[in-house]
Amino acid sequence: MDIKIKSSMEIYKNPSIDPDNTNVQHKHILMTNMGDTLTAIQKGRLSVDGDVLELSDEAKGALQEAFDKAMKENEKVNEMNAAMHDSVWVQQTGDAQRKMMEDEARAIKIATSIGKGDVVPTKDEAFLMTTKPDLYKLAKMRALMAEKHKKEKSVLDDDEEPKEYDWDKGQDDTLHRVAVDIAIGDDGMSVAGVSEVAVSSSDINNLE
Numbered sequence: 001m002d003i004k005i006k007s008s009m010e011i012y013k014n015p016s017i018d019p020d021n022t023n024v025q026h027k028h029i030l031m032t033n034m035g036d037t038l039t040a041i042q043k044g045r046l047s048v049d050g051d052v053l054e055l056s057d058e059a060k061g062a063l064q065e066a067f068d069k070a071m072k073e074n075e076k077v078n079e080m081n082a083a084m085h086d087s088v089w090v091q092q093t094g095d096a097q098r099k100m101m102e103d104e105a106r107a108i109k110i111a112t113s114i115g116k117g118d119v120v121p122t123k124d125e126a127f128l129m130t131t132k133p134d135l136y137k138l139a140k141m142r143a144l145m146a147e148k149h150k151k152e153k154s155v156l157d158d159d160e161e162p163k164e165y166d167w168d169k170g171q172d173d174t175l176h177r178v179a180v181d182i183a184i185g186d187d188g189m190s191v192a193g194v195s196e197v198a199v200s201s202s203d204i205n206n207l208e
Helices: 034-043 057-115 122-131 133-145 201-207
Strands: 007-013 025-031 045-048 051-054 174-185 188-200
Touching: 007 057, 025 034, 025 045, 025 188, 034 045, 034 057, 034 174, 045 174, 051 188, 057 122, 057 133, 057 174, 057 188, 122 133, 174 201, 188 201
Parallel strands: none
Antiparallel strands: 007 188, 025 174, 045 051, 174 188
């Protein structure tokens, strides 16, 4: 499948390989796993379609530089995504505190009405019983001594629908990886170029 490269930072280009040479074929390898890149650097070789390509010191150095750049870019993406995630959490926490204060005020209003002997809607009484059972018992005790008054409207009629939070809001799915350009000619294989590239996580998941 074709991988959509969001950006590419060329780290190394082999000057001895002519890109216009029609006798040389190029194979582009995307290192989808950062661990595989590190292993290639440490062992000094790369697997290409079952064949082993021994890496020169220059190629290993280029891979290391591209690996380091990719790691730094991934760290920046992770920090940004964490900040966006935290902003949603702050919003959720603030909404929860606001809802708690509103429920407290509603419970007190319902308890006051019951305590005066007023008849409140069944759902209001159930709300008070669930959220503030002690206050409900006290209100019912006071209601026994109160004169009957009016029938109250529900204080819950304007309840908001449960809010959904978009935890993916502002999240960047970019993953930074290392790409290697392999030149294949009559003399065998060699590294023609190394790049640090940015691709979407969905593309990489489809390859792995």
